[in-house]
Amino acid sequence: MLAVRDTRDREAFACLFDHYAPRLKGFAIRGGASAAEAEDIVQDVMIKVWHRAHQFDPEQAQVSGWIYRIARNQQIDRFRKERRPEPEMLLAEEDTAPDAGQVVALEQEAAGLREALSRLKPDQREMVERAYLGELSHSEIQAETGLPLGTIKSRIRLALDKLRHELKDMRPS
Amino acid sequence: MTEIAHHIPDEILVAYAAGTLPQAHAVVVAAHISLCAECRAALAAHEAVGGALLEVEKEEAVSEDLRNRLFDMLDAPAPVEPAPPRRNGIYPGPVAALLGPDGQAPWKSLGFGVKQAILRDTSEDSLRLLYIPAGRAMPEHGHNGLEMTLVLQGSFSDEEGRFGRGDVEIGHDALEHTPVADPGPDCICLAATDARLRFKSLVPRLLQPFFRI
Ligand SMILES: [Zn+2]
Numbered sequence: 462m463l464a465v466r467d468t469r470d471r472e473a474f475a476c477l478f479d480h481y482a483p484r485l486k487g488f489a490i491r492g493g494a495s496a497a498e499a500e501d502i503v504q505d506v507m508i509k510v511w512h513r514a515h516q517f518d519p520e521q522a523q524v525s526g527w528i529y530r531i532a533r534n535q536q537i538d539r540f541r542k543e544r545r546p547e548p549e550m551l552l553a554e555e556d557t558a559p560d561a562g563q564v565v566a567l568e569q570e571a572a573g574l575r576e577a578l579s580r581l582k583p584d585q586r587e588m589v590e591r592a593y594l595g596e597l598s599h600s601e602i603q604a605e606t607g608l609p610l611g612t613i614k615s616r617i618r619l620a621l622d623k624l625r626h627e628l629k630d631m632r633p634s
Numbered sequence: 635m636t637e638i639a640h641h642i643p644d645e646i647l648v649a650y651a652a653g654t655l656p657q658a659h660a661v662v663v664a665a666h667i668s669l670c671a672e673c674r675a676a677l678a679a680h681e682a683v684g685g686a687l688l689e690v691e692k693e694e695a696v697s698e699d700l701r702n703r704l705f706d707m708l709d710a711p712a713p714v715e716p717a718p719p720r721r722n723g724i725y726p727g728p729v730a731a732l733l734g735p736d737g738q739a740p741w742k743s744l745g746f747g748v749k750q751a752i753l754r755d756t757s758e759d760s761l762r763l764l765y766i767p768a769g770r771a772m773p774e775h776g777h778n779g780l781e782m783t784l785v786l787q788g789s790f791s792d793e794e795g796r797f798g799r800g801d802v803e804i805g806h807d808a809l810e811h812t813p814v815a816d817p818g819p820d821c822i823c824l825a826a827t828d829a830r831l832r833f834k835s836l837v838p839r840l841l842q843p844f845f846r847i
Contacts, residue, residue: 594691
């Protein structure tokens with residue numbers, strides 16, 4: 462990703478594409494897109510990744526989390542015809558060399574997260590996936606939010622509890 | 635500036651990250667995050683979870699055609715993206731973006747010095763600014779669905795505690811409360827609802843649709 466950002470390296474971008482495009486397509490289909498719509502979404506997301514590469518900051522986020530945000534925004538745009546409101550941007554700090562310690566810490570956290578996710582039981586895993594990757598198509602939103610959000614909230618809370626539990630178990634005490 | 639004491643609960647942050655919140659509530663979340671470093675960091679953590687799940691998402695083969703098309707597009711100039719929202723006085727960027735071109739809220743009187751400005755009203759959700767003079771009570775009401783209230787100026791107190799600038803009160807189905815604006819600057823807050831509030835006094839139920847409350 463940094464090669465894409467700093468030297469506009471097309472080969473590095475090709476690697477990124479080959480890794481993420483099939484996953485993004487799977488994600489979009491789960492979000493309620495048809496196969497053809499999903500390809501459009503993949504295209505829109507990857508072109509944004511290319512153009513917005515300068516905004517990527519490895520001290521702040523993992524590549525996958527950053528792409529997740531772009532992908533979800535793209536799906537919302539498509540299904541709701543409305544942009545998701547975004548917080549104000551933080552004023553960029555006068556950038557010095559990236560803090561290697563910070564980047565490594567983020568990578569370790571991400572590894573821990575993957576490990577915790579892999580240790581969830583299938584039904585817990587399913588809950589977590591539904592909370593973070595759940596469908597966005599119109600009927601689903603209505604069905605879920607129309608029920609006074611209570612269903613969504615309790616499902617997500619339960620999923621988070623399981624995930625936290627796994628993360629805590631892994632932490633050396 | 636005083637510390638923010640009442641934050642966005644995790645399950646609502648996840649729903650925001652996942653895009654499953656109604657638009658009105660998403661504005662409240664984005665506005666709070668604009669004021670709160672703690673919730674900004676928490677949101678990033680949830681996006682990391684989303685990213686970790688994306689890494690292991692079921693793969694669907696993409697067509698060669700898409701790949702070629704995309705690489706042909708890389709040399710085209712980047713499309714102009716809308717500028718990120720800017721803060722306007724007490725209004726955080728995501729709220730300022732909903733005000734008129736003059737940057738003013740479309741206030742309408744509800745009587746007794748209480749005013750409201752409707753920023754969004756759909757069949758699913760609504761978003762409004764409320765102006766409550768110091769010492770005055772918000773009309774007593776119960777809730778349907780999820781109500782989120784973010785204080786932008788002044789403060790109010792109710793059975794749940796005291797809420798100042800940046801604080802968010804989450805109203806649940808069972809909560810019946812009577813917020814009163816504290817002495818000091820008049821209270822201005824941003825309120826998102828996903829069903830019409832049931833006001834018990836001040837405005838008879840029959841008139842609610844008329845006032846669009
Ligand atoms: Zn907060």
